[in-house]
Each structure stands twice: as structure tokens, then as C-alpha cells.
Amino acid sequence: MGLLDIQNLSVDFQTAGGLFRAVDGVDIQCERGEILSIVGESGSGKSVSMLAMMGLLPWTAKINADKMVFDGKDLTKISKRERRKIIGKDMAMIFQEPISSLNPCFTVGFQLGESLKLHLGMNRAERKKRSIELLELVGIPAPETRLSAFPHQLSGGMNQRVMIAMALSGDPKLLIADEPTTALDVTIQAQILDLLVSLQKEKEMALILITHDMGVVAETAERVQVQYAGQRVEEQHVTGLFTDPHHPYTSALLNALPERAVGRKLPSIPGVVPGQYDRPTGCLFAPRCAHVQDDCHGNVTRQSAELGNALCNHPLNAKVTA
Amino acid sequence: MSTAINAVDLKKHYEVGGGMFRKPGLVKALDGASFTLDAGKTLAVVGESGCGKSTLARLVTMIETPTEGSLDIEGKPADSSSVDHRKAVQIVFQNPYSSLNPRHKIRTILEEPLRLNTDMSAEDRGKRAAQTMERVGLRPEHIERYPHMFSGGQRQRIAIARALMLNPRVLVLDEPVSALDLSIQAQVLNILADLQAELGLAYLFISHDLSVVKHIADDVMVMYLGKVVESGAAKDVFANPRHPYTKALLSATPNADPVAKKERIVLTGELPSPLNPPAGCAFNPRCAYASDKCRTSAPALEKLGDVEVACYHPVG
Numbered sequence: 001m002g003l004l005d006i007q008n009l010s011v012d013f014q015t016a017g018g019l020f021r022a023v024d025g026v027d028i029q030c031e032r033g034e035i036l037s038i039v040g041e042s043g044s045g046k047s048v049s050m051l052a053m054m055g056l057l058p059w060t061a062k063i064n065a066d067k068m069v070f071d072g073k074d075l076t077k078i079s080k081r082e083r084r085k086i087i088g089k090d091m092a093m094i095f096q097e098p099i100s101s102l103n104p105c106f107t108v109g110f111q112l113g114e115s116l117k118l119h120l121g122m123n124r125a126e127r128k129k130r131s132i133e134l135l136e137l138v139g140i141p142a143p144e145t146r147l148s149a150f151p152h153q154l155s156g157g158m159n160q161r162v163m164i165a166m167a168l169s170g171d172p173k174l175l176i177a178d179e180p181t182t183a184l185d186v187t188i189q190a191q192i193l194d195l196l197v198s199l200q201k202e203k204e205m206a207l208i209l210i211t212h213d214m215g216v217v218a219e220t221a222e223r224v225q226v227q228y229a230g231q232r233v234e235e236q237h238v239t240g241l242f243t244d245p246h247h248p249y250t251s252a253l254l255n256a257l258p259e260r261a262v263g264r265k266l267p268s269i270p271g272v273v274p275g276q277y278d279r280p281t282g283c284l285f286a287p288r289c290a291h292v293q294d295d296c297h298g299n300v301t302r303q304s305a306e307l308g309n310a311l312c313n314h315p316l317n318a319k320v321t322a
Numbered sequence: 323m324s325t326a327i328n329a330v331d332l333k334k335h336y337e338v339g340g341g342m343f344r345k346p347g348l349v350k351a352l353d354g355a356s357f358t359l360d361a362g363k364t365l366a367v368v369g370e371s372g373c374g375k376s377t378l379a380r381l382v383t384m385i386e387t388p389t390e391g392s393l394d395i396e397g398k399p400a401d402s403s404s405v406d407h408r409k410a411v412q413i414v415f416q417n418p419y420s421s422l423n424p425r426h427k428i429r430t431i432l433e434e435p436l437r438l439n440t441d442m443s444a445e446d447r448g449k450r451a452a453q454t455m456e457r458v459g460l461r462p463e464h465i466e467r468y469p470h471m472f473s474g475g476q477r478q479r480i481a482i483a484r485a486l487m488l489n490p491r492v493l494v495l496d497e498p499v500s501a502l503d504l505s506i507q508a509q510v511l512n513i514l515a516d517l518q519a520e521l522g523l524a525y526l527f528i529s530h531d532l533s534v535v536k537h538i539a540d541d542v543m544v545m546y547l548g549k550v551v552e553s554g555a556a557k558d559v560f561a562n563p564r565h566p567y568t569k570a571l572l573s574a575t576p577n578a579d580p581v582a583k584k585e586r587i588v589l590t591g592e593l594p595s596p597l598n599p600p601a602g603c604a605f606n607p608r609c610a611y612a613s614d615k616c617r618t619s620a621p622a623l624e625k626l627g628d629v630e631v632a633c634y635h636p637v638g
Contacts, residue, residue, distance in 0.1 A: 041503035041506075042474075042503055155593075157592055185370035185593075186530060186571060186574045186575050187370060187570060187574045187588075189574065189576075190574035190576075190586060190588050190589075193576075194588055212504065213576065214578040215576025215577055218576065218577060218579055219576045219577065219580070239580045239581060242579060253505060254578070256504050256505050256507070256508035257533065257578050258507075258511065258537035259536065259577070260578070261537055264515050265512055266508040266511055267508070268508035268512055270509075272475065272506070
């Protein structure tokens, strides 16, 4: 049985101009010890769907799901108190900007100790010992002295390591990393990605990596889910996705990568992601799609797993056309 | 081919801290950069945060004056009081959300450079603004709108249009696409390539994204802690990096191909503090090839095959 099973998740935000659907019927499944990557551009609902699962969205958000099961517990049915026991322990999350996710008023040691006290009920001495172990685990040199450091005294890469240590404090079964390296330099990004993957292997936890960087996806993920304008448009194994994308959006996105360009001119996708007021009927990608046909403005069918679960009436298939 | 910019040994040092009894520290933000930028060419400056690439942009656009070294714009020493020089060099910033004034209409934003630097009539200014809007792929009738009514990619086009208003010879592009989504990034890069072909602009392209640099640049200059460590034609540098830092930087950049197996050099440690840089070669604490010589004296940039490298133990 899978660790995480979300079916038909929708999130609507109450805005001045009416309801805005940020996540539109998304399914997410994740097995134990698996690396799942969710890719998409800004506004594709990749962060919001994870925040909804963590219960971190403000009250203006309306969350609906047919099923939201984590580790055998249905998150939509349990009380807030019980949910708080899971979140931060079995299910942890790290964010894009480490410097703004840490509290500038407290030392690293205090912030690490907080979750150890709350979730594991450790006393002061145990907490200190465990904090040092955790900092060592994420590769911070001289962990004893770092415990009394404030976040502003550490670099961006070090702060992200502290965030990872905090997330690992409860031995999570699932770690959600929301753009963990976007704010970091490339050489530090390589260090953090290597650390995440090695920890994932060592602890046998599941890792959901949210990113917009196709390079990061190609190098770390096992299974990839592509989102566009709040919908899941494709889901495939990583090698299949890069060699044989089925949804026109995935294919266009890959072609827009500068490293795949043949000439001086990049094949770009015309137009922009639809917003609140110009959401098309039928396929949301249709106005920008190069393969659009008349029936794309009506109902859209979900293809089979061989065709990458593509949400498309006319999926691409390299094997057939080749 | 005409030389747009010629810089020799540019340096910019800042004094930080200090008080009544304490001597201020010296940050060598840029410590000796020499380069030539020809019309119609793109020179990319690559490096991590704190390597001095934005300081270089500020010097070339004459926002700051160099501590040492000389900067020539179109054959004459840079002079920030010269209208011609101010017109010749324009800049596009990284974040189009903060580089456009939210209280001004696009018309005001685009016409401002003309109002300040030329004596064009209001009618001519309006015409020119509309033309430039079209040139960057925006609808001229949107000129009465405000910046918040545009998406990130469209705003970056407005920022590019504003930079083009005075017919510059050189555009300094400070991370112009790193705040944009992938599909939008391709659109903006295409516009930049078109404009260069059409107008013969010289680009000083500052970026940390090596895949973008590889696509757009003619020449590359790799910087580390204020110094140039390697420079040469983009194809040579990417095909055969000679400096250990360039090699590590290239291998650390994620490759969007899950099948390609490659050795990854993961650098240990982080960028040292520019207030207290290591003795000798600035890269020696993180370098796998560092010897005693590297820890005592800093290597100078020397010609090595097709490129220039500042290293005692070049690789490859």
C-alpha cells in the first residue's frame, strides 16, 4: 500500500473577484522510499497542493478531496489535534527561502529543540545530544558551536541544512521539499541535492521534490508529475518523460530548454498561463498548444498509463510517429 | 568591427564597518577585470553570488566609479556626465517586479529616458514609445496600462523596451531571465537574440545559469571572489574548461537529461568571506588540486591554448 494517496484534490481561494481555483482535481500517489517530483511553472498549483495536505493554507482556502490518506490515516477526517501530531513528525516540509523560514529571534539550537520537545518529549540534555547528531547528519561542521548561532550568522546553504535537520528530527516517512535549492548557488545546490538524496536512501523515506528546474528533476527524481494551471497533465518515469513526453505541454517545455536548442532561436511557448478571468473551457493548454484541434475545447480525456496519464485528447507518442 | 567597451584591470573596493577607533574593513568586490566587448557580440559573466558580477555591471553602467583601472566606452574614457555615454549604455535588471515604478503608466516609464536626455517633442516621444513596444512584442495600445496589469515576462519586455528607448550601443543584462518561468524565459531570450541581430547591440550578459549562457554567449568570463579565473570563447570554455572552478561549476549544473551519466564534482565548503579572503589563490580552500604554491601566491590570468586561465594547475 502506498504511503500517500490523494485523489481529486481541489483548492479554491476566496478572492475579491470570486473563487479562484489554484488546484483542480489533482491526484498524487507516493510509495514509501520513493522520490516523486512535481514540476510546473509558477501558478501551476504545485506548492498549494502540498500546503493543503500539510494544513498550512489560510482560512480563505477551500480544500476538497475525495481521499487524502497518509500512512493509513485519512487527513480529511481526523481532528486538528491529531493532524498536528503527524505534521512535523511523520510528514515534514522544507521551503525555498531558508532565511525566511527560520525565526531570526531564536538560535538554531532552540529551533531544532522545539520539535524534539513537542513531538518526542525529550528533556533538555537529550535534545542537545540529538540536535548535535542531526546537525552532524546534514553535514554542518562544528555542530556544538553552531547550536548557539542565529540564522543570520549562517550562510544560505547552511540555513537550508538546518531546515533539513529540523525536518528530519521526527524521522519523517515523507519529506516534502518545496524548491529547496532555488535560492542557492549552483555549487551549493549540488551539495544540498546530494544530501537530500543520500538521506532519503539512508532513512528510506519518501521524498516529494517540488521544482521548476528540469535539470534538477532529471538528476534526482524517479517519477515525475507535470502540472499546468492547477491540473496534473502528465505523469511518467523520469527517463520516459524526457525521451518520450506525451502531453504537448511537457514536450514544449522540454524544447524550450536552452541546452536542447539547435539554432539561435529557442522554440518558445506563445502566450501565458491562464489566470483567474481568462480560464478557457476544455483543455487549459489549448490556447497555447501547437497541436490543438476542435475537440480540445470540449471534454478532455485522461489517457492510460502507457501514455503517461496525459490529460490530452491528442497525446504525442514517439513510438507511433517514429 | 567596432569595440563597444574596453576595460583594463577594473577594480572596485568598498570600505565597510569601522568606527572611531576601529579601522574599516576592505571588501575587494571586484579585483582586476579586463575585457573587450565588440558591437553585436555577447559577453557573459558567470559566477556565484558575491563574485563581483553585479559590481561589474554597476561600473560599466557608470552607476559607480572604479577604484582603479580604466573603462573606455566606444573608444573614449567613460564619463558619467557625458550624455552620449549615458545613452550608449543601458541596463536591464533581474526582477521586473521591482524595476518598474508601480505608480507610473507604461507610457511614462518608456518616455522618461527621452524626456530627460533628448529634446524630442511629446508627439515624437509617444510614437517612439509605441514603436519600441511593438519591437519587443507587446501591443502598442497597452501603453496606458500600469505595470501590475502585466505578467512577469511582459514586464521584463517593458524593462527591455525602456532600455532601448535611447538607441543604446551596449545593454547590460543583469540576470534578465532568472526570475522568469521556463516557457517565458525562452520568449525573452528570443527577443534579445532578435534585437541583437537587428540593431547590432553588444550585450554584457550577467548570469549564474550556465545553460542559458551556453546558448546565448559568444565569450564567457568566469569570476570567483572578485577575480576573473577563466575567460575565452564560450565554445572553448564549455567544451574544455581549464580552471578547476569552471570545471566544478559546469559539472554542478544539473543536466536535463536523465540518461546521461556524468561525474559530478561536488565542491566542499562555501564561498569564503570577501572581507577576509584566503591567501594566495582565492579558490584554494575548495580546490582538489591546491598545492603550497596556491596557498601563498595568487596566479595571474595567462594565455593557455585558446583561453585565458588564472591557475597554477590547470586541468583538462
